[in-house]
Amino acid sequence: MKHIFLFLLCFLSFLTKSQTSDTFSSSYITATNAWTGDTASFYVTTDGWLQLDDLYEQGNASLQLPVNYNKNMEWELDVQLYFNSSNANNVRLYVLSSGENIDPDETHYYVQVGHNDDNISLYSVKGTATAKRLIKGRLGLLDKEDVEVNVKLRLENGTHWKLYSRLSDETSYRLEGDTILKQVVIPPSGTFKINCRYSKTRSYHFAFDNLLITGDSIDMADTMPPCITAIEAISDSILRFTFDEPIESSAASCSIDEMGPVSIKTVSANANQLLVVTPDTMINGKDYTLCWENLTDLSGNVLVDNCFQFTFSLEEIPPAPDNPEIGNPNEEDHRVTFSVKPFDIVFNEILPDPHTGGSEYIELYNRSGGDLRADSLSIAIRKIDGSLATIYPLSGLEVTIVKDSYLVLTKDKEGVLMHYDTPTPELIRSVKLPTLANTSSTVVLLNHHTKEVIDEISYSHKWHNAFVSDSKGFALERIDPESTTQDQRNWATAAAEAGHGTPGFQNTQYGVIKDGPQTSIEIPVFSPDNNCWNLAYHTDQSGYSCRIMVFDPAGRQVAILKNHELIGQKGSLFWDGKGNGGKKLSAGLYILYAEIYHPSGVIYRSKKAFSYF
DSSP states (O other): OEEEEOOOOOOOOOOOEEEEEEEEOSSTTTTTTTOEGGGGEEEEOOTTTTEEETTOOEEEEEEEEEEESSEEEEEEEEEESSOOOOOSSSHHHHEEEOOOOOOOEEEEEEEEOTTOOOOOEEEETTTTTTEEEEEEEOTTTTSSSSSEEEEEEETTTEEEEEEEEEEOSSSOOOOEEHHHHOOOOOOOEEEEEEEEEGGGTTOOOEEEEOOOOEEESSOOOOOOOOEEEEEEEEEEEEEEEESSEEEEEEEEEEEEEEEEEEEEEEEETTTTEEEEEEESSSOOOEEEEEEEEOEEEETTOOOOSEEEEOOOOOOOOOOSSSSSTTOOOTTTOOBBSOOOOOOSSSEEEESSSTTTTTEOOOEEOOOSSSOOGGGGEEEEEEEEEBBBBEEEETTTTOOOOOOTOOEEESHHHHHHHTTTTOOOGEEEOOOOOOOOOSEEEEEEEETTTTTOOOEHHHHHHGGGGGGSOOOOOOOOEEEEETTTTTTTGGGGEEEEGTOOTTTSSOTOOOSSSSSSOEEEEOOOOEEETTEEEEEEEEEEESSSEEEEEOOOOTSOOEEEEEEEEEESSSSEEEESSSOTTTSOOOOOEEEEEEEEEEETTTTEEEEEEEEEE
């Protein structure tokens, strides 16, 4: 992880007054706001996302809210699409609309998230005429199978539209484009509408969160100067500056005392960032003074605090221990060896985004066929330039990783045990580790003595099941220890039945990537030992979720066993035998209905009769 040596806060004043917001914190859609429309086609997930669920039908589903309009407005919403968007599969956010298409003279304005161009754009449409694209966003922005993006639209003084986006792995907004429309008629009120347009296989692949609509009638203009929010050392001669808004640097210059003028480079992927390249290398611990000239935002506001002093600091790799060959004098097993070779030990599970109060962890698996010592290993993060950041040796960890067994590394053992039940807590060890980025990073396992790479993984939060909108507390599990580490298909989200993590024991998703058993689920079988009903299942690959219900002979739903719950490749689901009212069902014949579905669009449905007693 690169070292941030200066962090500045920008304090912005806004004239907006909050109008409407919704974080979908309740299980009921209408708990916070009076949403109307196709409410039966949406539900709120347990982690607080508004999810489309239209029972696998092709169509068009909408929810809308009444809102008041002003000439200064801002609309903001998190949108998650579990598919690569197209002209047929996308979402439209109607921001200025009566919600009806009856009046042929009324113009509606909407942001479309998704297109054959894989972008976000602003449109206007009059009545039922052909829509006109007013702002065309960046091509290819959404060109991925799973994308989460924050969309922000701003209207200033009733004429100036600005469209912004921020992907989930980005720290600042990008301006998609802006336009000035002089003839916009702004009524006093109307609706905000979320309109999902989808094919049959995409009918449950939309999710939304963190709606915020603000507005004010006071005239406002962008008079705020840009502000530096962070400076980061990329190397001993490159600094990365991050600003709170897009920057105009074509007329700008920059200098550092004792060095004179330095080069300024734009960052094509982020208009809020600039690179400063120095002619000479900077020295760790030395104070420098840097000055900007003629640096502005897109409205021409000049950077005010343009000169400042900083102390340069770049992380260095610490020296290796003086005597790395010393082992555990009490170790009696002569088969234990220091000579760990590539892929003898592999990454088997990783939790980069722990529960609040919990701790990150990395699980290692010994697939070598022999017992291996852990104190011959090191952990490090690989930086963007390919070099390794600080190396953390495990030389003080005098434990043996038994063949076909595990070792869990964490900064805080109790922070793991408080959230996950494990039959082998002794395999979890507290050690000093690098910090794991929540979204993505590259973790390297090294032989500390030979410096050979034993295993390496560049993980991403996008490897999680497409139905996981918030990965906090959800571990990524390796499916097959014999398959390639870096193959995304070899990783899946830990199943709910294990609490979404299996530190120190076999993964819920353990199996083979291909040629596995066919997907199926058995009827409930009563277990007197546990006083509950067991439903055995297996799937042909990892990543499935399920929805399971019980119906009586008249076709009435009497119990919901599982509601969009992630499952493993093989296991058992448990039911206490209670119906929707919390009481035991009457003895008799019932129907078990199960849907087991995969983000790829594969759906397995099963209807089976069973006797309840």
